[in-house]
Amino acid sequence: MLAAYVSRFSPASPVDGLSVGDRPAPTGRKNWTIVTVRAASLNHHDLWSLRGVGLRPEQLPVVLGTDAAGMTEDGQEVVVHAVIGADGHGVGPGETRTLLSEKYDGTLAEQVVVPTHNLVPKPPDLTFEEAACVPTAWLTAYRMLFRTAGLKPGQSVLVQGVGGGLASAAITLAAAAGIEVFATSRSGAKRTAALALGASHAVEPGGRLPHRVDAVIESVGAATWSHSVRSVRPGGVIAVAGATSGDPTAAELTRIFFNEITVAGTTMGSRDELADVLAFMVRADIRPRIDRSMHLADAAAAITRLASGEHIGKIVLTP
Incomplete structure (x- = not known):
């Protein structure tokens, strides 16, 4: 599958550590679900990962991305909650909290596998691109x-x-x-x-x-x-x-x-709070400002724009 991943650390120029190409598709595991990504959004966390913050060399390559909205194999439209291990679901109570792309591959790919409990129904009022900006x-x-x-x-x-x-x-x-x-x-x-x-x-x-x-x-x-x-x-x-x-x-x-x-x-929020903010956005009729939407194949250009600080709102990638 096509993915954007950290192939090496580049503290001075994060985009130089990025590779975009073929990676193995995720495999299923008990209490986890494979999601076909319809849209993912960038965060500063991606820049830190490319610089080597929070990752070790032996973990590479690792797929970037914490945010996504997509489809489950049975056709459900979902938003991915990116915090793994906070509540024990899918990993057991002893696992420390991490974000997707820290211990487990992230969302800048055609597919991602996450604990089933981390999936929140996508409100039909939000597009996949809008929903991918939220987590x-x-x-x-x-x-x-x-x-x-x-x-x-x-x-x-x-x-x-x-x-x-x-x-x-x-x-x-x-x-x-x-x-x-x-x-x-x-x-x-x-x-x-x-x-x-x-x-x-x-x-x-x-x-x-x-x-x-x-x-x-x-x-x-x-x-x-x-x-x-x-x-x-x-x-x-x-x-x-x-x-x-x-x-x-x-x-x-x-x-x-x-x-x-x-x-x-504070860091992130809970799965229930993700459901709450999605519902609030629908009730209040507010939507994320999307700076631009780009194809996953253009992830290098998207990372470059994120690093420049010139964007206003979220940068979205669509596989």
């Missing part, structure tokens, strides 16, 4: 907003670093829930895009906000951390799900403890 970025944003930060209608949030799937998902979900959204980006085009997604204000990184916010969605790290700490109200929450620009050199602990700010980390 990492939208699920993480949903948990950050509504569980980690506990936001409610009428409150406010700052989303750092408009452009990628997580930020665009957080803006869209928060606005649909009646939350006031502020957003930051160095790009004027991305600030304009943030307003179109539902943000009430979009400013340059470090820019002054009309008021302090109840929570911050932080996935950038060093480049935005100080602004996040200064922008959240006393007693507010900074929800952290990444550090694409690296770890901050200073944690600014004095400001954090003096203002009683909660810093809470």
